[in-house]
Structures are given as structure tokens and as C-alpha cells.
Amino acid sequence: MTDATQEAPMKSGLARIMMGPNARKAMIGVLSVVCGVILWHLASLRTSPLFLPSPLTVAQTTMEMVADGSLFVAIGASAWRISAGWAMGVVLGVPLGLLMGRFHVVRLIVDPYIEFFRFIPPIAFVTLAVIWFGPGEFTKIVLIFYTTVFIVTLNTIAGVSAVNPLRLQAARSMGATKLSEMTTVIFPSAVPFMITGARIAMGNSFLTVVSAEIVSAQTGLGAMIWTARNFGRTDWVFVGIIALGILGYLFDRAFRLATQKWFKRFLF
């Protein structure tokens, strides 16, 4: 109490924004980025733009691509594929994981496939996916779905096995059936694991989407990075990479905010 009243005048208004510990952390981050860009700039002075375009060139190219809308088209295409495939993967992975974790028979049936496929990276399936599903949108979404569903399923299974058995006993002694046990104890217990899985899957989806777009797409950030090669436009590659980085950051941020908002009570 005394601390708060003493420091209250100092920590009000602008002073708090400027000097709060969070602001200081943010300042360090910003400074670090500025230094990095300066180093990049210095390095680019000693090489050709084809090898390493300067930050100014990249900024200029970015502005051009923003002006003609091509950057947003590319970002939109990639973001849509990731969102759609990832969402489908989560929606299927969670119940699959719950069933596998809960019912031994399901586990025995699905396990050999999971154990086999989990070590095959989605990229290995790009060619096959194009042959089967054509070069269209669906192919990319299927690959992201594949990426996601495994991670989410495996994490959900881990969550189900981590359920405190005493909580299950307690629920049973209060009248829980097999079904209500699932919805009221097992599912909530496994939520933190599902969230972890979904988050890792999100990261891996970026990996997959770029690979898939490089192999078979006219749109998207992966395609943009790849076509840059044909035109000798290294600056496009940089724009694509930076866009990917920012998009990934935003997705992760949004995901974290959403889980904090909707699943807060499950994150104990």
C-alpha cells in the first residue's frame, strides 16, 4: 500500500509509459532491430544488390508491391492456406486424440499409421499431393492439414494420459458417465496440451506452406520467393521472407491472445 501511494505521482501519465519496465524492454528490442538493419545496410554496401539488396531497396520494393497490391495477394493466399488447413487439422486432431487416448482399441488401430507417418515430413508428400489433388488450392490445404493433425493428435493423446486418475474417480463417484467424464474431466484436463500442439503445428504449417507454394503455386509468399529467382530479384526474396516472419509473429500473437481470452481457466 505505502509503496503504491508513494510512487503513484511518479508513475502517472506519460512518465509511466516512458519509464515502465515494459517500455524499457520494448526499447531494447527496437534498438536491437535498428542495429541489425544498420549492419545489414553496411554489409549491402560491399556487395552487389543481386547478392544482398540494401534495406532501402527492400523497403522501396515493399512499397511498390504494396501499391500494386501484389504483396497483399501473396500474403492473403498463404495466410488463407495456413488458416484453413490448420483449423481443419485442429478440428480433427482433437477428437481423434481424445478417442485414441481414451479407447484402447482405437489406439491399437490407428497407432501403426501414426508411428509410421509421424517421421515423414509433409514436404515429402508435396509431389504426391499434386498428382492426387492437382495443382489447386486444395492440395496446399491438405498438406497443412496433414502437418497439423499429427501434432495435435499426439499432443492430445499425451494430455489424455496426463489426466489425474483421482479426478476421474472423483467424477465417477459424483455420477459421471463415460461420456460426461470425457466432456467434463478429460477434455478440460487436456486443453493445455491441445493448445501447445496447435501452436507448434502453426509454426510447422509455415514450413509446409512455403514448400508447397514453391513446388506448385502461382500465388503465395513461397511462390513469390521462388519466382524472384527467375527474374533475378533478390529484393523480392527479402520482402517475402520479412512478410513471412511478420505474418508468423502475428498469427502466434493472435493465437496466444485468443487462448488467453477463451481458454484462460484451462491454463492452470
Added chain:
Amino acid sequence: MAKGASIQLDHVGISFGEAHVVSNVNLDIRPGEFICLLGPSGCGKSTLLNAIAGFLPVAGSIHVGGDRVTKPGLDRGVVFQSAEVLFPWLTIRENVEYGLKLAGVPKQERHKKADHFVALVGLSHAADKFPKQLSGGMRQRAQIARVLINEPSVVLMDEPFGALDAQTREVLQKELDRIWRETGCTIVFVTHDIWEALLLADRVVVMTAGPKAGIKTIENIDLPHPRDAASPECLELFRRLRDDIGEEVKRALEQQGLNKEEPVT
């Protein structure tokens, strides 16, 4: 409130694979009786309690209120030693309402009843908090409320106050005594604490050391409530129970020592 139900244990044996933990236990518990179960660590007190709860299959038979126990049921409430069994994603009120919600009791009625039981254990001020925001003693009260709201005719308690400090324990013992009187339920209460047993129980059941643990002695505590621990009768009972349990603890330790040196064939 639901009245207490009788419990009959008839030649009850419990094994985990080859390990025969409890064997040939016979015990008749009257409706509304308060039974304390004492015995050396590892003899099978929790196991026996879990069997009455319906968590374990048994040889012989267990009847509660005349019905044979085959699975867990709402007629038998279970209070666990650790309040970890509260659901951390639910508030105290939601935890307490859990059984009613499963039973499909309408919201209004659920709330009203939950308020009553939360108040009964003195947690009204903390009803909307989450378990992790509560102290150990408060959590244990919440667990008790969550069990009592289902109006079980039998309450099974496995060292419910074991993890609490002496002062909190004393307060909760008094509250339990009061609640038991108010509800009239039958209570089977496992404890290591002889004084606790003397304070609460109508009868104290002392178990023998395992394996194949059984009942060693049963003491009637025919003293009026509230009990005075310093009274000569209490001290005499304490001595007898201490000696009985001491013998079994010694046996248990000897057995463990022997088992280490030369495995019994």
C-alpha cells in the same frame, strides 16, 4: 437430508494381481455411524475405502443400504486426501455444483443449493475463486461441500485433514462433527491420528499389518460429544489404541525388514 445408510462388509478380500492386500474383512456399520479406520501405513486402509466407494473389484461382498456395491455411485461420497481432485478449471461454486449439473438439476435450484453448501463449510466469500487461489484448508472444505451437496448416505474420507496444520485440522474436525450431526450420514474416516479418531468416532476399527490385512480390534467410543481429550476415559482409550496400533506397526516394520533380508517363499 438423506439419512445414513448401513454398510455390510462380508468376507471382503482385495488383491492387486498376486498381492493379497486385504483379506476376510467382516464389518457391520450402522446407519449414521461414524467409523474411524486406523492401522499401520500400507496396510490397506485406502484400498478398503476405495472398495466401498466402488472403485475396486472385491472378493466377498459389500452392501451399502442393502444394495450390493459394484461401481461408484452418488449414494457414496468420497473425500480424498488431496484437494488436487478439485477441478482447477472450475470455480469453487462450479466445483460444488458439479454433481447436480451432471444430474440435470435446473440452474436456479443448483445455485441455491450450492450457496447453501458453500456456506455450510464457510466458503461463501470464496465461492467465485478458483481452487488454486485458496489455501489447503479452504480447498479441503470445498471438496467436502462438493461431496455433501449430492446428499450421499455414506461419506468416505481418506485422511482428509492429513495435509493440514494442527489448528486448521482442529477447526475442520469440529465442523465435520457438526455437519455429520446435521446430515445424519454414515461416515467412514481413515486417519493416522488416534486423537482425531477419539474426537470423532463412534467406533474405531484397527487394522492388522498387511499383506492379507484384516481387522485387529474394534473399540467403542461411548463418550458424549464434545469430547474432552484429557478425560481419564479418553486417555485410557488412547493408550489401548496406541498399543494395538504400535504392535501392528512393529509387525509391519519387521516384515519389511525380513522381506529385505530373505524373501519369503
